[in-house]
Amino acid sequence: MNTTKFALITIVVGAAVMAFAHWYSIDYLFFASYTILQFIVLATAWNILGGYCGYVNFGSAAFFAMGAYSSVFMHKFYPLPIPALFIVSAIVSGIAGFGMGYLTLRLRGSFFAIATLALAVVLQTLVVNWEYVGGSRGAYIIRPESIEFAGITINYIEYLFGLMLLLTIIALVTARAIERSQLGFGFATIRDDELAAEACGVPTLRVKLIATTISGAFMGMAGAPFPYYIGYLQPSSAFGLEYAVNSIAMPMIGGTTSWVGPLIGAILLGSAQQYATVSISSEVNLLIVGLMLVAFVIIAPNGLIGLVQGWRRAWRKP
Amino acid sequence: MDISFDLLINAIAAGLLLGAFYAAVTAGVSISFGMLDIVNIAHPGFVILGSYLAYFININYGVDPILVSILMLPVFYALGALIYQVYYLSFEKRGQEALRGLAFFFGLLFVTEVALILVFGVDYRYVEAAYIGPSIHIGLVDLPLRMLVPCVAALALFGAIQIFITRTFTGRAIMAVSQDQLALQLMAADPIRIKRIAFGLSIAVAAVAGALLIIIQPVEPSVGREYIGRVFAICVLGGLGSMPGTLIAALLLGIVESITATFYGPSWAPAVAFGLLLLTLAFRPAGLLGR
Structure with missing residues (x-):
C-alpha cells in the first residue's frame, strides 16, 4: 500500500471517528480522547527518533512544554488561531531538537540521552523564571465557549479534538512514509550498526539531525493546543512526569520497529490511564506504567507486536 | 553590579563545600558510566532512596544519618549487584544496552521516585543531628557545620574509593574492564564478576551520598x-x-x-x-x- 492510499484510509477512519464523536457529543469523551490522541502523537514522534534511529530522548516533556509555552507566548504577544500555533510550536521545538542533536550526536550515543534528560530541568528553570509566560505561578488562557466554523457553531473542545485528530493522522502518515523511504532505511542502518552505516556512505550525522528535528517538531505540535485544552498552564503540569515516561513506555510496550507499535501502546496505555486516573490515583497509575516499562524491556524487548509475531511464528511451525 | 568581596569569598567557600558533596554524588556515576560504560541514569534515584532510609532510621531510632548509610552499605551493594545481574542478562549480553538498557534505567528512576511519593508523600523531609545548625566563623568566612560535615565525609569517601581503585587488584581490574575484557580474562579475572562488584560499589556509594544530601538540604522524591x-x-x-x-x-x-x-x-x-x-x-x- 503506498502512502497516498494509506493517508486516504486514515483520513476516512479519522472522519468516521469525528462523525461518531460529534453524534455522540459528550464533553468528557472529547476531553479523554484528546489526551489519548496527544499521547499517540508524542509516542509516534518519540519513535521516529527512538525506534527507527535507536537514539533515546528522555526530554519529551521538554519538547512538549516548549510547544505549550510557545502557544502561551503567542497568546500574550499576538494571538493566532490554533492551526498557526501548530506551525510556531513545530518551528520552536524543531530548532531545539536540531540544536540538541547538533551538540551531542557527534559524540557517543548516550550523551544525547543524558543531555535531553537535563534539558527538561533547565527549560523548567527558565520558564519558572520567565514572568512574561506566567513564571512559577502559571498562566491562564481563557478558552472560548465555541467557535464558528463554515457557518456551523461547534463546541471548542470538539474543535481541539478535531485538530488533534488531524495532527495524529499527519504524524502517523509521516511515520509510516519515513519507515518505507530511503530516509527510513538510513535510520534503520544507524540503529543496527552506525559504524557500518557510515562506512556504506550513509551521511549519519545529517540523517540523525533530520530525525531529531522531525521528532522534536511533532512533540512541540502535540503541546501547542495544550494551554487551550487545560485553560491554566503551570510549569509543573507542562513538564509533567507523565509525558516523559509515557512517550517512552508507549512505543516500548507496543513495539518500536513500526508505526503500529506506538499507536497500539498509546491507545492501550492511554485509555487504561484515563480509566485509572479517575478510579484509582494518578500516582499509582504512573507507578504501574513505570513497572510495565521495566517489565517489557526485560521480558518482551520487541513489545506487543514482537509477542504477536512470535506467537504467529510458533503457530505456523508445527 | 557591585560584587562585595566578603559575599564573593563566602560564595566560593560555600561552593567548595557543596562541590565536595557533588563529588560524592558523582563518584558512583564515575564508576558506572565512566569505567563500566553503563549509563545508569537511575543513580540519583538511589541517592534519594539512601536519603529516605537515613531519614527513616534517624527519625525513628535517632541514629546518625552518616552512620546509617555506612551500616546500609552492604544492602545497597547487594542491590547494585542484583541490578547489574539483571542488566547483564537482559541487555548487555544481547547487545541491546543502547536503547532498552537506557529505558530500563529510566524506568527504575521513575519507579523509585513514584514509589517514594506513594510511601512518604511529596513533603520535604529532614534529619536531626547535633551538627545541623551551628557554624564556624573563620575571619570573613562562615562555614555551617551542616555543609562542613558532609564535605569532610565526602572527601573521606572519595579518598577511600580512589585508594581502592588504584591500589588493589580488584580496583585495577575495574579500570581495566572497560578497556580490554580479553586481557582481563587472561589475568584470571572474570569481567562480569568485576563489573558486578563495581556496579554494586557505585550503588553503595549512592547510599552514602544520599545520607549526606539529606544533611545538607531537606529532601523530597x-x-x-x-x-x-x-x-x-x-x-x-x-x-x-x-x-x-x-x-x-x-x-x-x-x-x-x-x-x-x-x-x-x-x-x-x-x-x-x-x-x-x-x-x-x-x-x-x-x-x-x-x-
Missing part, C-alpha cells in the same frame, strides 16, 4: 532529577572515568553554582550544570582530565 544534570555534567567535564578529574569538576561546578545562586538567585542554579554540560560537549568532549 523529585529532588533527584535536579542531580541528573549535575552528576553527568561533572562526570563529562572531569573526563569519563577519571576520579581526580571528577573531584576537580565537582568543586568547579559547586563554586560556579554557588556564585550564581548568591548573585542571581537560587532558582537559576539548576541551569548552570546544563550550561556547563553543553559547553563541555561542544568544546572539549574528552573532559578536563580525559584520555
